[in-house]
Amino acid sequence: MKLAVLGATGRTGILVVREALARGHEVTAVVRNPDKLTDKHDNLQLDGSPFQGMRKVTFFTDLIRPMVDAMREVKVTRLVFMSSWYTKYNSADPFIVNWVLKPLLLGQSLHNKAEMEDFLETDCLDIRYTLVRPPQLTDSEPTGKPVLCMEGQSIKSAERKRFTCCRKDVAKFMIDITEKDEHIQKSMAIASG
Template identity: 35%
Template sequence: MKIAVLGATGRTGQYLVKQALLKGHTVTAIVRSPAKLTVVHEKLKVTEGDVFCKDSLEHHLKGQDAVISCLGFSPTPLSGVNGYTRSMRTTIRAMQQVGVNRIITMTSWYTDPKSLMKTSFVFRLFLITMIQSVLSNMYEMEHFLKKTKDINWTVVRPPGLRNEAATVREFLTYEGYFVPDSNGQPIGRHAVARGDVARFMLSLLDKNDWIKKGVAITTK
């Protein structure tokens, strides 16, 4: 399969590119700084592109079977985050222009503010203080995707990320903003290996289970 990867130089993106190549996919890594991706493979094309420019993306997305986005955006002291919505709007417009209709992207548990009420006050305060602007922009991006009728999207929501390679652990999944236990409470807050998130995202290329859905994941 031909896959365009956004955010390929990021920590999750690098795991995803390596795994995709091992699976035999042909990968086009669209990055801001090609020199940052040191992987060399006959089925890998590393190209410079701007995720905020439709014309830049169109050329690289043409002929692809799917797009996988591992983009991440951090808040700054003086402003919030808007990169998730900006980049996704641009990507979707470029996909529509060149006839690509499958995208898999990642956000996080608790993007819906209501889901935070299932967490402890201390944890809730931490999220609101540290990354609320990130979660809010992720949530806005998710709602934008829900309005796109001609795109087969999937949003993957891990609880947190560890910079570790993939394991063979079984995934627990739930269509919602966290994975609940038998009492409806979050099943735990341990972070998932970035390699496992990449593994799950790639597995969706061969399935229709989570088309036009958001899936919270964790590992056993």
């Protein structure tokens, strides 16, 4: 399978690239700074992003629109995109999420991710997208257990053991659902098992 990985030099993106290459896929790594990608592989191509140097809060909406246009132009319909837990306001969410994390630490980024999700949900009915929503990402080793997965903004507290997800588990989950063509036009909250 031919895959394009945006953000391939990020801490999770590089793991997605490595997981895909380990499974024999051909990968085009789309990055802002090509010098950051030091991995070499016969099935790996590098593509510098037109968004090089972009650091503003509208990154997700600035990225998704031209990406979907390009996908439509070349008739590619499968998109797996990493978002986050709690992108949209819900009064049932924990107090610390609504009144501390969102407004003080993550608010603008989460708001822009929510706008990107709205665009996919309303304007991209022809795209077979899956939004993958991990909670706080860690560099820990995988547990070896299946990733917990539930449609929606987050995984309810009774069904998860922690508010974190190992980056390697996220990468594996993203490649798994791409290969199996699962969770089409859904937002899937995940957490380490």
